[in-house]
Amino acid sequence: MGSADDAAFRDFASSQAIPLRRNAFLLCGDWHLADDLMQRTLIKVYRSWSRIDEREHLGSYARTVLLRTWLDERRRPWRRRERSERDVPDTADPGPDPDALAGRRAEHQRVYRALREVPPRQRAVLVLRYLEELSVAETAEAMRCSEGTVKSQTARGLAAMRQHLAGDDVMWPAEPEGMSR
Numbered sequence: 001m002g003s004a005d006d007a008a009f010r011d012f013a014s015s016q017a018i019p020l021r022r023n024a025f026l027l028c029g030d031w032h033l034a035d036d037l038m039q040r041t042l043i044k045v046y047r048s049w050s051r052i053d054e055r056e057h058l059g060s061y062a063r064t065v066l067l068r069t070w071l072d073e074r075r076r077p078w079r080r081r082e083r084s085e086r087d088v089p090d091t092a093d094p095g096p097d098p099d100a101l102a103g104r105r106a107e108h109q110r111v112y113r114a115l116r117e118v119p120p121r122q123r124a125v126l127v128l129r130y131l132e133e134l135s136v137a138e139t140a141e142a143m144r145c146s147e148g149t150v151k152s153q154t155a156r157g158l159a160a161m162r163q164h165l166a167g168d169d170v171m172w173p174a175e176p177e178g179m180s181r
Contacts, residue, residue: 009049012058013042019059020066026127027070029116037073041066063132064142067124074120114164122157129154 020041024034044065045058052061115123121143128139129150136154140147 005049008055009046012045012062016059016062017042020062023063023127023131024066024070026112026115026131027067027120027124028073029112033073037066037069040069044069060134060138060142063128067128067142071120071124110165111161114161117164118157118160122153122160125150125153126157126161 017038021034021038024037024041025031028034028037041062045052045062052058115126118126124143125139128134128142129136134142136147136150139150143150
C-alpha cells in the first residue's frame with residue numbers, strides 16, 4: 001500500500017476502533033476478547049484495504065468482518081467450553097445527577113445481563129438491529145442468512161430478554177415491522 005492508503009487506513013482505524021470494540025464486547029461479553037476481536041477485524045480490513053472500492057461503506061464492512069470474526073471464534077472447540085460470567089464493569093459517566101446516572105447504569109447492567117443469556121446468533125441479531133440500527137436486509141447480509149431468519153431470531157431474542165427481565169422496568173425497543181409479541 002502507498003502512503004496515502006496507509007494514512008486513509010489509519011484515519012479509518014482510529015475512528016472505528018472504539019465502536020468496533022464496544023460492539024465486540026456486546027457480542028462476546030469479555031473486554032479482553034473484545035480487544036482481540038477488534039484488532040483481528042482491523043487487521044483483516046487492512047489486508048483487504050487495497051481491494052475495497054466503496055470506501056463510503058467501510059463502517060458496515062468492518063462491522064460485518066467483526067461479526068464473522070466473532071462467529072468464527074465461537075466455533076472454535078476450546079472456546080465452547082469457556083463461559084464468562086463477569087458483570088459489566090462500572091464506569092464513570094459524567095453527568096449532573098448522580099442518582100439518575102446510577103439508575104441508568106443499573107438498567108444498562110440488567111439489560112446487558114439479559115443479553116448475555118440470549119444465544120449467540122440471537123444476540124448478534126439484536127446488536128446489529130438495535131445498536132447498529134441495521135435494517136432486516138442489512139442484518140441478513142451481514143450474517144449471511146435470510147431475512148426471515150433475522151426476523152425469527154429477533155423475535156426469539158427479544159422474547160428471551162423479556163423473560164430474563166420479567167418484572168424489571170426496562171424500556172423495550174419497538175417490535176420490528178411485521179412482528180408481534
